[in-house]
Amino acid sequence: MSPRPGFVLEVDRSTPPILFWHGEGYRLERLPEGSRVVYAPEPLPSVDDPVAAVRHALLHPLGDAEPLPALLRPGMRLTICFDDISLPLPPMVAPDNRQLVIEEVLDMAAAAGVDDVRLIAALALHRRMTEEELRHALGDRVYDAFAPHGLLTQHDAEDAQDLVHLGQTELGEDVEINKRTAESDLLVYVNINLVAMDGGHKSVATGLASYRSLRHHHNPETMVHSRSFMDAPASELHSSNWRMGRLIAASGVKVFQIETTLNTNTFPPAFEFLQRREWEWSLRDRAAYLASTTALRRTPDRLKQQIFHSIKSPHALRSVQAGEVEAVHDVTTSHIWEQQGVAVAGQTDILTMGLPYICPYNVNSIMNPILVACTGLGYFFNMYRGQPLVREGGVVIMSHPTPWAFHPSHHPSYIDFFEQVLTETTDPVEMHKSFEESFATDPWYIHLYRTGHAYHGVHPFYMWYWCAHALAHLGRVIVVGGDPAAVRRLGFSPASSMDDALEMASDVVGPSPTLTHFHVPPLLLADVR
Amino acid sequence: MKGLLFERSLPRFAASRLVASFGSGRGAGVSPLRLADLEQPALPGDDWHRVQPRLSGICGSDLATIDGRSSRYFEELVSFPFVPGHEVVGTVPDGAVAADGTALAAGARVVLEPVLGCRARGLDPLCPACAAGRTGDCEAVAFGHIRPGLQTGFCADTGGGWSSAGLVAHSTQLHPVPEGLADEDAVTVEPLACAVHAVLAAAIDDGDVVAVIGAGTLGLAVTAALAQLAARGRTAAPGALVVGARYAHQRRLATELGATTALPEDQLARAVRRRSRSLALGPPGVGSLRLAGGADVVFDCVGSADSIAQSLSIVRPRGKVVLVGMPGRTTVDLAGLWHREVTLMGAYAYGTEHPGGEAVPTFDLAFEVAAAARTGRLLSATYPLERFEEAVAHAGSAGRRGAVKIAFDLEATAPPPRSKDEDEDERTRRRRRS
Numbered sequence: 001m002s003p004r005p006g007f008v009l010e011v012d013r014s015t016p017p018i019l020f021w022h023g024e025g026y027r028l029e030r031l032p033e034g035s036r037v038v039y040a041p042e043p044l045p046s047v048d049d050p051v052a053a054v055r056h057a058l059l060h061p062l063g064d065a066e067p068l069p070a071l072l073r074p075g076m077r078l079t080i081c082f083d084d085i086s087l088p089l090p091p092m093v094a095p096d097n098r099q100l101v102i103e104e105v106l107d108m109a110a111a112a113g114v115d116d117v118r119l120i121a122a123l124a125l126h127r128r129m130t131e132e133e134l135r136h137a138l139g140d141r142v143y144d145a146f147a148p149h150g151l152l153t154q155h156d157a158e159d160a161q162d163l164v165h166l167g168q169t170e171l172g173e174d175v176e177i178n179k180r181t182a183e184s185d186l187l188v189y190v191n192i193n194l195v196a197m198d199g200g201h202k203s204v205a206t207g208l209a210s211y212r213s214l215r216h217h218h219n220p221e222t223m224v225h226s227r228s229f230m231d232a233p234a235s236e237l238h239s240s241n242w243r244m245g246r247l248i249a250a251s252g253v254k255v256f257q258i259e260t261t262l263n264t265n266t267f268p269p270a271f272e273f274l275q276r277r278e279w280e281w282s283l284r285d286r287a288a289y290l291a292s293t294t295a296l297r298r299t300p301d302r303l304k305q306q307i308f309h310s311i312k313s314p315h316a317l318r319s320v321q322a323g324e325v326e327a328v329h330d331v332t333t334s335h336i337w338e339q340q341g342v343a344v345a346g347q348t349d350i351l352t353m354g355l356p357y358i359c360p361y362n363v364n365s366i367m368n369p370i371l372v373a374c375t376g377l378g379y380f381f382n383m384y385r386g387q388p389l390v391r392e393g394g395v396v397i398m399s400h401p402t403p404w405a406f407h408p409s410h411h412p413s414y415i416d417f418f419e420q421v422l423t424e425t426t427d428p429v430e431m432h433k434s435f436e437e438s439f440a441t442d443p444w445y446i447h448l449y450r451t452g453h454a455y456h457g458v459h460p461f462y463m464w465y466w467c468a469h470a471l472a473h474l475g476r477v478i479v480v481g482g483d484p485a486a487v488r489r490l491g492f493s494p495a496s497s498m499d500d501a502l503e504m505a506s507d508v509v510g511p512s513p514t515l516t517h518f519h520v521p522p523l524l525l526a527d528v529r
Numbered sequence: 530m531k532g533l534l535f536e537r538s539l540p541r542f543a544a545s546r547l548v549a550s551f552g553s554g555r556g557a558g559v560s561p562l563r564l565a566d567l568e569q570p571a572l573p574g575d576d577w578h579r580v581q582p583r584l585s586g587i588c589g590s591d592l593a594t595i596d597g598r599s600s601r602y603f604e605e606l607v608s609f610p611f612v613p614g615h616e617v618v619g620t621v622p623d624g625a626v627a628a629d630g631t632a633l634a635a636g637a638r639v640v641l642e643p644v645l646g647c648r649a650r651g652l653d654p655l656c657p658a659c660a661a662g663r664t665g666d667c668e669a670v671a672f673g674h675i676r677p678g679l680q681t682g683f684c685a686d687t688g689g690g691w692s693s694a695g696l697v698a699h700s701t702q703l704h705p706v707p708e709g710l711a712d713e714d715a716v717t718v719e720p721l722a723c724a725v726h727a728v729l730a731a732a733i734d735d736g737d738v739v740a741v742i743g744a745g746t747l748g749l750a751v752t753a754a755l756a757q758l759a760a761r762g763r764t765a766a767p768g769a770l771v772v773g774a775r776y777a778h779q780r781r782l783a784t785e786l787g788a789t790t791a792l793p794e795d796q797l798a799r800a801v802r803r804r805s806r807s808l809a810l811g812p813p814g815v816g817s818l819r820l821a822g823g824a825d826v827v828f829d830c831v832g833s834a835d836s837i838a839q840s841l842s843i844v845r846p847r848g849k850v851v852l853v854g855m856p857g858r859t860t861v862d863l864a865g866l867w868h869r870e871v872t873l874m875g876a877y878a879y880g881t882e883h884p885g886g887e888a889v890p891t892f893d894l895a896f897e898v899a900a901a902a903r904t905g906r907l908l909s910a911t912y913p914l915e916r917f918e919e920a921v922a923h924a925g926s927a928g929r930r931g932a933v934k935i936a937f938d939l940e941a942t943a944p945p946p947r948s949k950d951e952d953e954d955e956r957t958r959r960r961r962r963s
Binding site: 415416420438442444447452 | 790792796799800802803806807808809812813814
């Protein structure tokens, strides 16, 4: 049977309770009759032979690029950059797409006699990956061949000696990227395109950039005019990256872009019920739900976190394409929409969403309150094309425990942002004006970013800016089951149950609102018409 | 006339110390403090005047005395029995001459400057400190024609503010209350004067990062003094004034009084680090950090071993830690003080300040701050003397009960209406009982 496309269910009397993710757990909620539930398409078939597919892509590039072997020659400087720990989510079962692709690229480089090869994790302002995480992404063979010799490094956006300013775009945006990549004869960038936002010129222009460059598009003005991030033509974030990417190309940096897409097979067999439609749950699915929720209720938070973060997703390679950046990305985007797109007719008054335990910035870490806000309002809210799923002035109800908890090594500036910025303002524009620079240039945060495993000092601001469009659009944000103090600090309203949340929402949207539940993950993109 | 008398009684001292170990202020009933019939103290000399208290605050040093945890350092500097109460606003029933030479009409309101320096003690020549106008540093507080007592409220001859029988004060101790300044504001002038003195002694520079540990009366007074003196050009303006306060109402008040940021004490180090843009040693933790740099000046308004240790951990090398809160015997690791060449200085009482080179009595500056900051807002509840046990208990748990300053109302003839937090306490008790 071929995979079924995405689906919008209208809740009626016979509809069973609907699954909501709730951090390191999940709950079933009975939604009012007439509500809609948007389900992701079922996983599309993966490529039969991933290695052959990668090789084919490298030999048959898109756009005006030559096949990779034709670009490789002895004596050249080759730099291979790759997406960091933020992709994919959850981390995938080995071999990771990055390993598959990089091994092929290295084989071709070796065959061409290229000696000067460097691997660089494109961190942007994210935390540095641990050895274990790098080994998982690249495989032991690649790691052991490069890391001990200092040939596998992680982009350091604060290393002035390893940055180069390539110029300014026609709109005055500074383009400053990793020097080694800019001075290489060929830059091969290896992507995992989990959602439509990823990849394209954003890979190099963001992943290998400095704060000086990033601040031109990671700001409230750009974010609020990105409607949405998943729809590049309507996204100012992407327009800025595209201007930068074209300047990078015009500066003589030769980029060979490799993008890979995944299917939506997100959870391993033990958690398969999480990606099934509730009325189709088998006896085994129900038993798995009951057993896991009962066990999780009795499990300490720390252990729950370890359990969930140990999940490796069985995502499978759906497509791989290589060559010229824009040509490649067009094909990638169409593959992603094919896998994740769901047509939805019209907006809703209330949008509900269950937030899972993971987002791009807390892999092997804690989903702190700022990341909760970003996951709901920055990511899920923006997973649309056309118009937001929820109408202007509508309400978003998110389900998440929102603990007042932070990973001190990964998110040190988040702690201070939460304690010292959100207590003053939740307005992205105001915090951008009053606080951003002092965090971005703080020497301790820079030290921890460069030498530890800390996100850059400015990163929590970016997380809040991701929410800017939603914050401007919505009438109210309610969090069900969250720590009330943490939720209030975010400027949102805490509710103890979904019924309470719906009653609170009625103050904003009236007594008989329309309701749509955004049933993710598995991820989906709403094409709202 | 009724008054509260503190007598030398070792058994009661031991009992109050034991009870107070369960919570400050709880031991008033078993302490050497008792309600007694008192006579008006005799005037010790020509320049002395009668003062009838209207409001008299309960200070941290009073609580320490009642709790039996005062340092033995003070043993020779007090005389028994004494009537406590040195934060006093009252009237001069017979008229008086004030410290600045102004003639005060009968019934005029005054605030007491309680230090009993050389002039009050009839000493001539004055000690070097008094001669220089630094009466707080007087070397003769145990000498002269009145018995020892570093301040009114600790001297057997002067009476104190916790008495409806009144007290006696030397002209040099009297400051007229400006027209329009409410008694509630005026009763905070004495602690404000301590704060003003501490702030000016710290000699902060423009743009300094200043931290205040503790936001009880003294911490809030220091906050107000820093903000108001800077606003009037009396001192440099801090670049950031960061206040660590345990309770939410303290943080609200600190912000109202001029703090750049007021936050829980366990977040103070992080806030100071960010404001001073310093590095921190060791792995980053959620709570306290040990800063490599830190604040230029730290005002420790608690005076405990923990607060001194925290002060030393958040002050920059060659910075200053000013002890405003009264410390006792403590154990503190001073390695950091030595290594970082930190100045640890005490700030006690008042006298004459020299902001901008001009000699100004500390109390004049304190009146300015009280009027501008309306520090009467710190007065949370008043009690008649008859309810002194409740009053002291309230003062001992002020922070926890949402209060700041507790005072005796010497004009109250019947139990006054309950304060808001008392009502809340009562409601809580009822709920528990039910």
